[in-house]
Amino acid sequence: MAIVIRRRTILVIIIVCCIGYLLHLPNGGSMEQTNRIRLLTAPMKLCYFISMAAESLGLSDRAVVTRKIIDMAAVFKDTASEDANLQITNTYIENVRVRIARPSNDNSNLPVIIFFHGGAFYMGSIDTHNALTSTLARLANVVVISVNYRLTPKHPFPAGLEDCYTVVKYILDYKDSQKLRIDPTRVAISGDSSGGNFATVITMRLATRPVTQFLPRLQILLYPSLQVFDMMLPSHRQEHYTLVYYDIHHLLSIYLNKTVDKSIYANNHTSVKQKKHYRKFIDWSLIPSKYRIKYQEPANDDHEGDPNLIKETKKALGPEISPLLVNDAQLAKSVPTYVLTVGHDRLRDEGFIYAGRLKRVGVKVVHNHYENTFHGSISLLYGLLSLDIAHEMVADLVRYIKENL
Numbered sequence: 204m205a206i207v208i209r210r211r212t213i214l215v216i217i218i219v220c221c222i223g224y225l226l227h228l229p230n231g232g233s234m235e236q237t238n239r240i241r242l243l244t245a246p247m248k249l250c251y252f253i254s255m256a257a258e259s260l261g262l263s264d265r266a267v268v269t270r271k272i273i274d275m276a277a278v279f280k281d282t283a284s285e286d287a288n289l290q291i292t293n294t295y296i297e298n299v300r301v302r303i304a305r306p307s308n309d310n311s312n313l314p315v316i317i318f319f320h321g322g323a324f325y326m327g328s329i330d331t332h333n334a335l336t337s338t339l340a341r342l343a344n345v346v347v348i349s350v351n352y353r354l355t356p357k358h359p360f361p362a363g364l365e366d367c368y369t370v371v372k373y374i375l376d377y378k379d380s381q382k383l384r385i386d387p388t389r390v391a392i393s394g395d396s397s398g399g400n401f402a403t404v405i406t407m408r409l410a411t412r413p414v415t416q417f418l419p420r421l422q423i424l425l426y427p428s429l430q431v432f433d434m435m436l437p438s439h440r441q442e443h444y445t446l447v448y449y450d451i452h453h454l455l456s457i458y459l460n461k462t463v464d465k466s467i468y469a470n471n472h473t474s475v476k477q478k479k480h481y482r483k484f485i486d487w488s489l490i491p492s493k494y495r496i497k498y499q500e501p502a503n504d505d506h507e508g509d510p511n512l513i514k515e516t517k518k519a520l521g522p523e524i525s526p527l528l529v530n531d532a533q534l535a536k537s538v539p540t541y542v543l544t545v546g547h548d549r550l551r552d553e554g555f556i557y558a559g560r561l562k563r564v565g566v567k568v569v570h571n572h573y574e575n576t577f578h579g580s581i582s583l584l585y586g587l588l589s590l591d592i593a594h595e596m597v598a599d600l601v602r603y604i605k606e607n608l
């Protein structure tokens with residue numbers, strides 16, 4: 204009897220600890236609506252454990268498991284509310300799947316936002332980001348073309364990027380704009396997180412080598428991933444609240460289809476020579492000083508690094524993966540840019556550096572920073588998980604689009 208009770212007690216303690224752990228918001232800081240965020244955090248933590256367990260059992264790469272779970276969850280979304288007053292077309296542009304959202308009551312040739320969803324190159328879809336893309340179409344009165352590009356690990360770099368480029372070229376070369384009822388002279392290239400990386404790379408490609416009839420008018424970057432040179436920026440080293448658990452060395456290894464280990468967090472993927480060359484592009488003085496109290500100066504710039512890792516990751520320092528690592532003359536060719544950054548985000552500081560460098564070379568930039576929220580939050584617009592801050596960020600962005608596109 205005593206043993207049974209003890210077992211039960213232990214079981215209850217374990218369950219309580221698990222629930223406590225799942226509902227705990229580490230480093231939540233001053234975020235608002237934390238109960239809602241907890242509702243989302245708990246299943247995301249479970250998702251991470253399931254994917255790691257599946258990987259260690261040899262069933263599948265963790266990236267594939269995470270993506271499948273998130274795709275399954277996306278089925279339960281309230282798409283009717285998301286798509287209210289919009290005409291939605293699921294179609295293909297040059298064999299790339301896209302979803303086109305346009306306001307149903309406007310038949311004129313509207314401006315366009317071409318949108319690349321985030322998800323660390325291995326997850327996310329036009330479904331997971333439908334709330335955001337549809338809301339932008341409706342509120343900004345534009346056509347949003349959301350691109351379902353190919354994902355890793357099945358399709359490493361540059362497959363997804365090239366899918367996005369294909370769609371961009373098609374739209375900017377569009378001869379028959381009457382059919383889509385769009386204005387190809389008013390196109391914004393946009394994306395969040397890894398999708399923001401694609402947007403930056405593609406806009407820079409077109410600025411450097413214009414191959415289309417028209418050029419994009421704007422780029423809109425939502426907490427974009429811009430470089431993998433300095434993994435020791437303060438925002439990379441701080442502990443943040445995070446919605447999705449991912450490891451940069453893992454996502455980079457499947458993006459490059461190379462072996463990348465954790466010593467990348469100590470910048471061991473670059474030689475002293477590379478550090479000397481690239482450091483000027485990652486200027487810490489553009490990071491607000493309040494973020495540089497604990498980590499004041501670049502670290503490990505005198506470390507020679509790991510020759511094997513340097514070889515494996517060399518490609519990642521190129522402008523097609525790290526668009527922040529270009530010189531000022533190239534950067535000055537960028538189109539007017541909207542940069543959104545958030546406080547709880549390891550990509551925060553590269554957003555600040557990019558916006559700061561663009562301003563310094565004379566590119567028109569609007570940089571809005573939202574301190575009390577986290578990476579991914581702009582998508583939380585509907586239902587139980589909707590956040591006020593997401594609506595605030597969208598409202599600011601819509602105002603920018605209406606004034607600039």
Ligand SMILES: *[C@@H]1O[C@H](CO)[C@@H](O)[C@H](O)[C@H]1NC(C)=O
Binds near residue numbers: 356357358359460
């Ligand atoms: C990754 O690289 C290996 C070896 O270089 C190759 O055999 C494999 O096909 C590549 N995987 C993908 C998904 O491209």
Ligand SMILES: *[C@@H]1O[C@H](CO)[C@@H](O)[C@H](O)[C@H]1NC(C)=O
Binds near residue numbers: 466
């Ligand atoms: C980085 O590389 C150096 C030299 O190759 C090595 O001594 C050090 O342990 C590495 N650091 C990490 C975190 O792996």
